[in-house]
Structure formats: structure tokens, C-alpha cells
Amino acid sequence: MTKYIDGFKKYRFLLRELVKKGIKLKYRRSYLGIIWTLLEPLLTMMVLTLVFSTFYQKKDRAFPVYVLTGRLLYSFFSNGTKTAMKSIRGHAGMIKKVYVPKYIYPLSSVIFNFIIFLISLVVLVGVSLVLGVYPNWWTLTAIFPLMILFLFTLGVGMILSTVSVFFRDAEYLWDVALMLIMYTCAIFYDAENIVKKGNGWVFKCNPLYAIIKCFRDAVYGSSMFAEPFWFIMPLCVSIVTVIIGFAVFKWKQDNFILHI
Amino acid sequence: MPNYAIEVNDVSMKFNLSKEKVDSIKEYMIKFLKRQIKYNEFWALKNVSFKVEKGDRVGVLGLNGAGKSTLLKIIAGVFKPTEGKVIKHGRLVPLLELGAGFDSQYTGRENIYLYGSVLGYSKQFVQERFDEIVKFAELEEFIDVPIKNYSSGMRSRLGFSIATQVDPDILILDEVLSVGDAKFKKKSEKKVMGMFDSGVTVLFVSHSLAQVRRLCNKAIILEKGRLIAAGDIDEVSAKYEEIISN
Numbered sequence: 001m002t003k004y005i006d007g008f009k010k011y012r013f014l015l016r017e018l019v020k021k022g023i024k025l026k027y028r029r030s031y032l033g034i035i036w037t038l039l040e041p042l043l044t045m046m047v048l049t050l051v052f053s054t055f056y057q058k059k060d061r062a063f064p065v066y067v068l069t070g071r072l073l074y075s076f077f078s079n080g081t082k083t084a085m086k087s088i089r090g091h092a093g094m095i096k097k098v099y100v101p102k103y104i105y106p107l108s109s110v111i112f113n114f115i116i117f118l119i120s121l122v123v124l125v126g127v128s129l130v131l132g133v134y135p136n137w138w139t140l141t142a143i144f145p146l147m148i149l150f151l152f153t154l155g156v157g158m159i160l161s162t163v164s165v166f167f168r169d170a171e172y173l174w175d176v177a178l179m180l181i182m183y184t185c186a187i188f189y190d191a192e193n194i195v196k197k198g199n200g201w202v203f204k205c206n207p208l209y210a211i212i213k214c215f216r217d218a219v220y221g222s223s224m225f226a227e228p229f230w231f232i233m234p235l236c237v238s239i240v241t242v243i244i245g246f247a248v249f250k251w252k253q254d255n256f257i258l259h260i
Numbered sequence: 261m262p263n264y265a266i267e268v269n270d271v272s273m274k275f276n277l278s279k280e281k282v283d284s285i286k287e288y289m290i291k292f293l294k295r296q297i298k299y300n301e302f303w304a305l306k307n308v309s310f311k312v313e314k315g316d317r318v319g320v321l322g323l324n325g326a327g328k329s330t331l332l333k334i335i336a337g338v339f340k341p342t343e344g345k346v347i348k349h350g351r352l353v354p355l356l357e358l359g360a361g362f363d364s365q366y367t368g369r370e371n372i373y374l375y376g377s378v379l380g381y382s383k384q385f386v387q388e389r390f391d392e393i394v395k396f397a398e399l400e401e402f403i404d405v406p407i408k409n410y411s412s413g414m415r416s417r418l419g420f421s422i423a424t425q426v427d428p429d430i431l432i433l434d435e436v437l438s439v440g441d442a443k444f445k446k447k448s449e450k451k452v453m454g455m456f457d458s459g460v461t462v463l464f465v466s467h468s469l470a471q472v473r474r475l476c477n478k479a480i481i482l483e484k485g486r487l488i489a490a491g492d493i494d495e496v497s498a499k500y501e502e503i504i505s506n
Contacts (some may be wrong), residue, residue, distance in 0.1 A: 021374060025365055060430035094361045098354065098378055099337030169285045254340040256274065 007101055014100060015108055022112030037120045040201030041072055045127070052188050062131050067215050068124050070187030073145075076117035077153050077208055078178050083109040084157025085164045085171060092260040102253050103246070106161040110154045118146075127217065131147070135221060142218035143210045144231070148238050152207060158249045166254050185209045209233040264349065265461035266312040266335060271344035273305040273330055273485075290372075298380040304330040304486045305341070312478075314349075315325055319472035319493065321500050324483035328465050331482065332356065332432050335463065349462070350429025353379070357434070358419030364408040369397055371407055375422050386448060389425045396451075397421035398444070402505060420448055424455070431455060433464045473497055 027033045045068045053063055060066070084106040088095070091105050128134070164170040183207050186194070191203060191213070193234045210230045217224040223230055299432050312318055320328050333339045335346055336354040352448045358360035362371050372393055374388035394403055396416040407415065433452070456475070458463060466472050472479060472493070479496040481489040481503070 010380055011377075013381070013383045017374050019379040021363060021366065021370075024370075025363070027330060028365060075392075094378060095338075097357050099362060100378060100380075167285050167288070256340060 011101055011104055011194060015104055015111075018104065018108035019112045020244055021117065021134050022109060023115060026116065035118070037116050037210050038080055040125050041075070042123050042127075044071055045123075048188050050245035056189075059084055062128075062133050065128050065131055065219065066128055066216065067188050069219055070185060070212050072117065072120060072124060073149060073212050073215060074185055074187055074208065076113060077149065078182075079155075080110045080113040080117075080153040080176070080180075081157045081160055082171075083113060084154075085160040085174065088165050088256055089260055090160050091133070094255060095260065102256060103158070106157045106249075107154065110150070111158050113148055114153075124219070134219060138221045138223055139218055141224060142215055145214040145218065145224070145234075148214075148234050149208075149211050151242050152211065152234065155238060155243075155245035158245030159241070162249050162252050165252075165259050181208055183205065187212075204229075204233070207237040210234040214255075261272055263314045264311050264347075265314045265316070266349075266463070267347040268331075269336070269345045269347070271305055271308045271331075271332060271334060271341045271346060272303060273327075273339060274388070275302045275304055275458040276300070278373060283323040287374055302305075303485050303506050305482075307480070308487045310345075310480055310486075310490050312393070312461055313375045314384050314461055315459050315478040317464065318455065319476035319496075320463060320465045320482065321469070321472065321479055321496070323503075326482040327485040328482055329434065331498075332434055332463060334463060336432055348430060351426065352430040352432065353423060353426060353428035354432040355420070355423055355434065356432060358423060361418070362407050362415065368394075368403040369404050369409070371418070371428070373500065375419065376425075377422060381426070384417060385425075393418075393425060394422045396424075412454075413444075417444055424448075424451055427458065428460060430461045430463070469497055469500060 009181040023034075027036055030036060030068065032039065046066050048067045048071065049064045054066070087105040087116045088102065094100065095102065095105075160170060160174060166175075184202050185208055187205065191209075194202065203213075211234045213230050214234070217226075272443075308331065320331065323327050330339065332354070333356070334341050336352065336356065354427055360376045363374060366374060372390060373383075373386055377383075394400055395422070397414075399414060399418060402410065402414065408420075412416075426443050431452075456481070462476070464472065476493055478487075478491065479493050480487060481496060481500055481501075483503070
């Protein structure tokens with residue numbers, strides 16, 4: 001164990017450099033640069049609000065907040081897992097020539113996406129205040145779903161990065177899976193309607209929905225622990241996913257170099 | 261007990277060369293069901309054992325495909341051997357294919373930090389040596405230009421300059437003494453010779469027997485993945501000449 005901690009300490013600087021590289025290169029050569037982190041969710045929110053409030057004649061004034069919370073969390077999950085998945089092949093040049101603990105690559109991918117995601121939360125704060133969703137003490141509990149989301153994304157990212165080294169198809173399959181996850185996350189529709197029709201099990205199987213639900217509860221200033229299931233389920237799933245992710249990665253990492 | 265810098269114990273490395281590349285699930289399933297997945301086992305190294313004493317400069321000789329690069333990569337820790345074990349004592353610096361960790365969108369300045377971190381340097385160390393790195397690579401004017409606009413000579417100069425900032429205990433050289441133009445070549449050779457004089461242990465791969473004789477005091481010969489000779493340079497190089505002439 002101490003061996004791993006020493007290894008991590010030694011490569012802390014590399015981790016930081018890779019995170020910095022991810023953030024810096026994401027918007028390099030675009031005129032607005034890092035401002036896109038804020039602009040992109042804002043514009044998507046406008047489109048989604050426009051479309052769905054016209055189609056479904058929503059009268060809810062705070063609907064944009066609802067859309068934005070779901071959309072921000074989902075896009076972090078989607079971007080984080082996708083970049084982690086490609087991280088091993090993307091750094092093939094380094095892996096082939098210098099010894100570096102390989103988990104650094106997916107880990108740094110998830111961390112840099114998480115930082116961009118945290119910056120984009122500024123938009124949520126602004127939109128909430130404008131539309132009259134004010135914070136209270138419960139809002140502070142938002143940190144729990146964010147931590148769970150990070151763990152979950154990391155775990156899934158580690159598993160996918162391992163799988164995609166051996167099977168390129170995984171990238172395309174994962175795109176399809178992400179679409180399924182997106183539509184079962186209640187990003188732009190009301191989950192209550194589906195539950196009333198007796199299809200609530202869809203949400204109970206989706207840890208990402210549970211995380212979004214907890215986060216929304218916090219943003220709206222209510223307790224996420226009222227129904228403990230929605231908090232405990234994603235927590236347990238995330239911890240298990242991270243453990244499986246690191247185990248699978250460790251088991252297969254020595255073979256990576258023969259396949260990239 | 262003699263002081264060893266590198267101990268290579270019975271190392272073997274197997275590669276599975278699949279006849280066709282199977283990397284999609286569909287293909288794999290079809291082939292698996294038809295039991296058509298065939299691998300050509302290929303042993304790049306087979307039961308190689310040798311020890312390098314501290315301060316020795318060992319030349320690794322062999323024809324193309326003899327397993328020299330595989331051996332160096334195993335010692336550098338890039339490959340994990342299929343069988344056997346390598347024990348290293350001290351800080352190892354591999355000068356293999358310089359600049360492998362560079363990002364082409366990054367500027368020279370950013371790449372110095374990135375590559376430094378890949379080599380396991382601390383941030384403070386890179387900051388301290390930054391000016392020296394730039395000066396040695398002679399890239400003062402271009403340090404804020406993205407690497408993709410560098411010539412290949414400029415890249416390898418920068419890579420060499422970053423990699424040689426530390427005083428290693430073990431140095432692995434894979435024909436890198438031919439970096440850049442004639443002037444830089446002289447400079448880099450001088451730097452490497454300076455390291456040699458400070459008593460570093462060296463593993464050196466080259467096809468030029470003359471260069472190996474000039475730089476090394478011991479040598480090993482690999483042939484088709486097997487170690488066929490090891491010992492003093494004169495003895496081994498005589499044998500190598502014999503092999504070449506046959």
C-alpha cells in the first residue's frame with residue numbers, strides 16, 4: 001500500500017500537468033476560450049427550455065433551473081467517461097516509451113472534466129438567482145451528489161478505458177449507451193409523470209438519475225435524505241464501480257502496451 | 261559481494277502476433293465461435309540473464325530483431341517481462357526516442373513542464389533548471405511557439421536537453437548520440453561523456469561497433485532473443501565480428 005502512495009506522490013506533478021493540459025487544450029484556438037464553459041450550458045439550456053416549454057406548455061418559471069441541473073451533471077458524466085475512455089490510446093506515445101503509472105491518464109481526464117464542470121456551475125448559480133430559486137442551508141448538501149458523481153464517473157471511466165484498449169467498438173457502443181442514459185435521466189421532462197404511469201423502476205435502475213435528483217433537491221433547498229434510497233443507492237453503486245474500475249484496470253494494465 | 265546496478269534474472273518476453281488484427285467485438289465473436297483465433301507465439305527474449313556492476317558501461321550488440329530494444333524497454337520499465345525479473349538499484353534515466361511525451365499543440369515552454377513531469381521530476385526542479393534547459397537546447401527564440409511548428413531536430417534537442425538534466429545512476433542510451441546537427445551532436449556527446457566520467461552505469465545500443473568499442477568497457481550479444489555472449493569488450497567484439505562476417 002505504501003508503495004502505491006509513494007508512487008502517487010512521485011507522480012503528483014505529472015497528474016497536475018496532465019489536468020492542466022486537458023483544460024488548456026480544450027478551448028485553445030477558440031476566440032472565447034474558457035468562456036465557452038459558461039456559454040455552452042447556457043445556450044443549451046435556452047434551446048431545451050424553448051423547445052420543451054413550447055411543446056408541453058410548461059408554466060413553471062423555474063423550469064430552466066430544472067433543465068440546467070440535469071444537463072450539467074449529465075454532460076460532465078458523458079464528457080468525463082468519454083475522455084477517460086480515449087485517454088490510454090491518446091497517450092500511446094508516452095506509454096510506449098516511458099514508465100508512468102497508467103491510471104494517471106484516465107484519472108487526469110476525469111479530474112480536468114470535473115474542474116471544467118465546477119466552473120460551469122457558476123451559470124447555474126446565476127440562473128437560479130435570476131429565476132428566484134434562492135439557496136438555504138440544504139443547498140450546502142449539494143456537495144454530496146457532486147462527490148458521488150465524481151466517483152461514479154471515475155469508476156466507469158476506468159472500466160471503459162480498459163475495455164476500449166482491447167475493443168475499439170466500445171467507443172461506439174458507449175455513445176449509444178449514453179443516449180439511453182440521457183433519456184432515462186429526466187433532464188428535460190418531469191420524472192413524476194413517468195412514475196405515475198408505473199414506470200418508476202427505470203429511474204431506480206439509473207444511478208445517474210438518482211445523483212441528479214439529489215442535486216436538484218439541494219438546489220431547490222430541500223432535503224435529499226427524505227427518501228434515503230435515492231442517496232444510498234448511487235453512493236453504493238459508485239463505490240462498487242470505483243473498486244471494480246481499479247481492479248479491472250490493474251489486472252489488465254500490463255497488456256495495454258501490446259494493443260496500442 | 262559485488263555491487264550490482266542492474267540484475268536481469270532469467271527474463272523472457274513473449275508477444276502474441278495474431279495473424280489478423282482482431283479488434284472489434286463482432287470479429288472476435290465470429291472468430292471465437294469458429295475457433296479461429298490463432299496466435300503466433302513469438303519470443304522476443306528467451307531466458308536472458310546478466311548482471312551489470314556499478315560503473316560498468318555495457319554495449320548491447322546484435323542484429324536487427326535480436327531483441328535489443330525489447331530488452332532496454334524491459335529494463336526501463338515500459339514492458340513487463342512475461343517471465344523473470346529485473347532488479348535496478350538507483351535512479352534510471354532512459355534516453356530512448358526523445359520527446360515521446362511531447363504534445364504538439366503545446367508550446368516549448370509548456371512541454372518542458374509536461375515532459376519533466378513525465379520523467380518524474382518535481383515542479384521545483386523543472387523551474388530551477390528551466391533556463392538551463394532552454395539554453396542547452398538553443399531554443400530561446402522559439403520557446404513560446406507550439407511544438408508542431410518545430411523541426412524534428414529542434415524537438416530532439418529539447419528532448420535531450422530535458423532528459424539529461426538529472427544526474428542518473430543508470431543511463432540507457434538507444435543511439436541518441438546522433439541528435440540534431442553536427443554542432444549539437446558534439447555538444448550532446450560531450451554532455452554524455454561528462455556523465456560517463458561521473459561513474460554512471462550505462463547500457464548502450466548501437467549498430468556501430470566502433471562507437472561501442474570507444475564508449476564501453478563491456479558488452480553483450482543478443483541473437484534471436486538469446487544471450488550468446490557477455491564479457492569484456494575486446495573478447496565480445498571479436499566474437500561479434502565473427503558473427504557478422506559469417
